[in-house]
Amino acid sequence: MKVIASFLGIILVAILVLALGGGLLVLLAYGIGWVVNLLMGLEPFQATVLGLAGIFVFIILADRVFNFLTPLSPPVNDLEFDGDEDDEDESDDFDIFEDEEELEKLYPGIPRWRRPIKNLDFSKVNANDRCPCGSGRKYKNCHGAKQTKV
Numbered sequence: 100m101k102v103i104a105s106f107l108g109i110i111l112v113a114i115l116v117l118a119l120g121g122g123l124l125v126l127l128a129y130g131i132g133w134v135v136n137l138l139m140g141l142e143p144f145q146a147t148v149l150g151l152a153g154i155f156v157f158i159i160l161a162d163r164v165f166n167f168l169t170p171l172s173p174p175v176n177d178l179e180f181d182g183d184e185d186d187e188d189e190s191d192d193f194d195i196f197e198d199e200e201e202l203e204k205l206y207p208g209i210p211r212w213r214r215p216i217k218n219l220d221f222s223k224v225n226a227n228d229r230c231p232c233g234s235g236r237k238y239k240n241c242h243g244a245k246q247t248k249v
Contacts (some may be wrong), residue, residue, distance in 0.1 A: 128154055 131150030136143050219231045221242060230241035237243075 124151075125152065 128151035132147030
């Protein structure tokens with residue numbers, strides 16, 4: 100019962116804050132409208148609507164400037180080619196080869212920049228499962244397809 104009462108109290112406070120904020124916004128728009136009415140000679144309603152529109156434009160521009168100046172998170176470099184892997188909780192579905200000779204045996208004649216970073220294990224995959232390569236296709240239609248001989 101206390102949880103419900105506290106939840107309703109929080110909702111009531113949130114509604115009250117929104118109502119007060121909306122009321123203050125309307126009063127600010129009315130004050131701006133009154134000044135615009137005196138300066139430009141518009142009708143009070145038109146001047147108030149113009150003041151309200153100006154407030155919304157100011158809020159949007161201030162939000163854009165704030166978001167530009169404060170990025171949400173620092174950029175993350177997901178591709179680490181220098182071998183400094185700090186994550187020890189890697190999945191068992193792939194192996195990361197650090198031995199250059201082993202990579203040369205697996206991929207003869209393929210330049211280093213074209214070699215895969217992770218080697219996927221396809222031994223546990225059924226034909227109708229999704230392919231572990233991440234394509235979204237079934238294994239039998241992707242990497243499990245029979246290779247045609249040339």
